[in-house]
Amino acid sequence: MLNLDRMIVEFDKGLRTLFSQAHSVRAYPDANVLEASMDEAERKNAAALMRVNHSGEICAQALYQGQALTARDPVVQQKLQQAAQEETEHLAWTARRVHELGGHLSLLNPFWYTGSLAIGAVAGLLGDKWNLGFLAETERQVGHHLQSHLDRLPPQDEKSRAIVAQMYTDEVGHADMATSLGGAELPQPVQLAMKLNGKVMTGASYWV
Helix, strand or coil, rough: CCCHHHHHHHHHHHHHHHHCCCCCCCCCCCCCHHHHHHHHHHHHHHHHHHHHHHHHHHHHHHHHHHHHHHCCCCHHHHHHHHHHHHHHHHHHHHHHHHCCCCCCCCCHHHHHHHHHHHHHHHHHCCHHHHHHHHHHHHHHHHHHHHHHHHHHCCCCCHCCCHHHHHHHEEEEEEEECCCCCCCEEEEEEEEHHHHHHHHHHHHHHCCC
């Protein structure tokens, strides 16, 4: 059951996600990778793609927090919180890379966060099997999205590629975790709606 103290904690998490610098416990995936030479168009494209990835992690943070807030099983709550910590590291990696490339973070992040938090909370209210199923499908779609970015990033931008590759590994792990805990496969219309929502977010965040 929701209580005031927990709501305050979640509100604080939201503020820190949106307005505080994220930190990584693990080493940055690109720590030992040299910066490549890129022309202005390549750098702008790489920065925009990494901005999209950062916004995706903003959404992931909010989804996990919303889902953990309404999840019934303490084990599921714990796993969601653990996954959220890894997503926090992704925030740190992508934010730093966007700035290194001379880009800016999406101005729409507060909107993405609020909407994703609400969606996550609703998913949790539907029951743990649907909550976990939503998580698994989200991470599978994020994985496809990250793979497409590996195709779209400048070939010589090994720093961004190292970050995206590690993010992909983590997201696949989150999807497998959700499935192993009993996540149900979502109906096709729901999967399609999620894909459409993802296209709106990625398209807008690339430019704004």
